[in-house]
Amino acid sequence: MAFDVGGILQKLLLCNLSLKEVKELVLSWHMKAATVCEFSKQEFIGGLQSLGIDSQDKFRERISFMRSELKDEQKFREIYNFAFGWAKEKGQKSLALDTAIGMWQLLFAEKQWPLVDHWCQFLQARHNKAISRDTWSQLLEFARTVDPVLSNYDAEGAWPYLIDEFVDYLNENDIIQKR
Numbered sequence: 001m002a003f004d005v006g007g008i009l010q011k012l013l014l015c016n017l018s019l020k021e022v023k024e025l026v027l028s029w030h031m032k033a034a035t036v037c038e039f040s041k042q043e044f045i046g047g048l049q050s051l052g053i054d055s056q057d058k059f060r061e062r063i064s065f066m067r068s069e070l071k072d073e074q075k076f077r078e079i080y081n082f083a084f085g086w087a088k089e090k091g092q093k094s095l096a097l098d099t100a101i102g103m104w105q106l107l108f109a110e111k112q113w114p115l116v117d118h119w120c121q122f123l124q125a126r127h128n129k130a131i132s133r134d135t136w137s138q139l140l141e142f143a144r145t146v147d148p149v150l151s152n153y154d155a156e157g158a159w160p161y162l163i164d165e166f167v168d169y170l171n172e173n174d175i176i177q178k179r
Contacts, residue, residue, distance in 0.1 A: 022106050026066040029082045036087055070110040077140065080107055084136045094130035097123060104139075113143040115170070122169045127162060135160050150176050 024037075031047025033039050039047070053059045069075045083103050088095045095103070101120045108116040119139070123131075138160050146153045153167055170176040 022070065022110055023063055023066045025083055025086070025103075025106065026069055026079060027063070028086055029079045030066075033086060035090065067110065070107075076107075076111060080140050081137065083107065084133055092130075094132050095136065096130055097128060100131040100136065108143070111143075114148040115143070118170060118175055119166060122166050126165065126169060135162050138163060148176075 027047070028036070028039075030051055031039055031043045033043050033047075048054070048059075051058075051062050053062055070079065084095055087099050087103050101123065104116055104120060142159065142163050150167060150170065155164065155167070
């Protein structure tokens with residue numbers, strides 16, 4: 001397969017992808033990119049090949065399809081987990097709070113978790129620290145398994161302390177009707 005890397009790269013830049021667009025995250029996931037807003041030549045070409053892109057038209061088609069991939073539960077989980085390492089600064093083990101909040105707002109806008117704004121407000125008011133990989137991973141599980149009114153939340157469950165604190169915050173502020 002022959003690639004016009006320069007032309008496709010130019011098209012990528014013209015698409016005006018940004019962290020405000022979930023398509024950039026999905027594209028980076030496909031390319032197995034190590035860093036936000038950067039593609040090595042190997043990542044870029046390998047990603048294009050894996051996506052079957054050999055022209056600007058195919059690139060345009062795939063870009064418009066990428067948002068729909070988030071509807072697949074398994075792909076969403078893979079992209080969500082990929083996002084942590086992709087978005088954190090090189091050499092850091094945790095994700096900066098502002099970056100984590102931006103990523104959650106981006107991802108959960110697609111997956112529709114009704115408590116995402118409350119989670120972000122809670123973190124800014126009570127946590128104000130970087131987010132560990134464990135908290136990142138467990139939040140997805142929490143969002144997937146605990147209903148928005150917390151009727152099936154088990155306070156004795158194995159949730160990270162921060163998630164337990166979030167539930168307390170929701171109850172203290174009457175955001176969730178007490179059971």
